[in-house]
Amino acid sequence: MQMETVDFHDFLDRMRNPAAADLVRSIKSFIIELSSRPPNPEIDSKSVQEFMATMEGTFKGHPLWAGATQEELENAGEGLEKYLMTKLYSRTFASVPEEVEHDQRVYEKMHLLQQFIRPEHLDIPPKFQNETSWLLAQKDIQKINTYKNPRDKIQCILSCSTVILNVSMAADENPPGADEFLPVLIYVIIKANPPQLYSNLLFIQRYRHQSRLVSEAAYFFTNLVSAESFIGNLDAASISMDEKEFQRKMMLAKESFDAMTSLPRALDVLPEQVHSQPTENLEVQTMLVGGSATSPKENKMSVENLQTSGSLAVLQADKAGLLAREYPFLYATVGDLRVEDVESLLNDYKELVLKYYALHKSVEKLTLEQSAGSVGKSRGASDDTGWEERHEVAAEHPAAAKDMVDDKRVPETEDAKELLENSARLIQGNSASSGDEMADKNVILVNES
Secondary structure (H helix, E strand, O other), X not given: OHHHHHHHHHHHXXXXXXXXXXXXXXXXXXXXXXHOOOOOHHHHHHHHHHHHHHHHHHHHOOHHHOOOOHHHHHHHHHHHHHHHHHHOHHHHOOOOHHHXXXXXXXXXXXXXXXXXXXXXXXOOOHHHOOHHHHHHHHHHHHHHHHOOOHHHHHHHHHHXXXXXXXXXXXXXXXXOOHHHHHHHHHXXXXXXXXXXXXXXXXXXXXXXXXXXXXXXXXXXXXXXXXXXXXXXXXXXXXXXXXXXXXXXXXXXXXXXXXXXXXXXXXXXXXXXXXXXXXXXXXXXXXXXXXXXXXXXXXXXXOHHHHHHHHHHHHHHHHHOOHHHHHOHHHHOOHHHOOOOHHXXXXXXXXXXXXXXXXXXXXXXXXHHHHHHOOHXXXXXXXXXXXXXXXXXXXXXXXXXXXXXXXXOOOOOHHHHHHHHHHHHHHHHHHOOXXXXXXXXXXXXXXXXX
């Protein structure tokens, strides 16, 4: 998507021009106005579509685009859509409880189907079967949740579909028709099980500029909508399987799924006085080690115990698809990273390090205060402690010690790999402790201030 990145940077460069102050004010005002209203997908979609159409008309007569080609104006519209929807993502994506529940039902169903479905169940001819190549298509569609704008999500669909087409054409020189393409797409989607598939499709449908959801993009998008619907309604008859055999296989798959994702039930046997205390997600006092509840005397606050307790919330969030939404890089591999991802990943990594380190030191301090029985004996009483801790951060996490604004260095591949791995580890320890959604730092307009 290198060309798309260049186009977007061109849009941002123009928006940073002082002559674009009126455009920036309009965009910022629209974002504030939309965000202040109660979420309503249909109304929000209409508002966004109308605003983008109005702004693209404004671009045509604006001095910054004087003498611009049609392609440059198209790129400006693409840049506006990407900026706008990135800013509004948390408001517009999976914002309706019913849609979130639909996502979860389909996600769990695909997980069960993965355990036993075969190409033959979908009547895919042997000559079109290529499990190895289909893995590439699965990988492409699994990236859909890592993007926050309709165009890039559409690109994931196009890439996945293109792989399927190429594999099919390698077996038969003639391009496959819908009757041949759709079953393979359904199989690939079930095996990939991309999180929040339904919400991603609705997001594209509602917020991709209507004039651009055409041609090839529209064809493949429509096929994916059909595939999602088919999977949601799939039963024994859909895959030519005996009803009893289908139910038996689904039951076995569910038992396996439940065993893998079920949470320890130690909370059920906690002392009554612990149950009576107020809670948010999980009691801080409840420390689960090896699936058993500790006694009140053993309920000492420590970083390790908090992480153990928080791991339950991590399992729950992962099962519900929340981690994939809030931390898209958690499920990425080094090969998934693009150059333009590095800055966002680096900023997220720094923020996680600082948050995690602050929490780590706070717990240590509270633990020592408990042990000493007095605040005056706690660690950190010296004014020099802050500087000492900064040096510890610099030693343990050199990337986080760099200035978060002025550092524009693009890490090498190995640096990016280390950032990815460290970010994943930090998320495991931090996600249960902080419910705040990290603000997107990837797109900033200078004229916004």
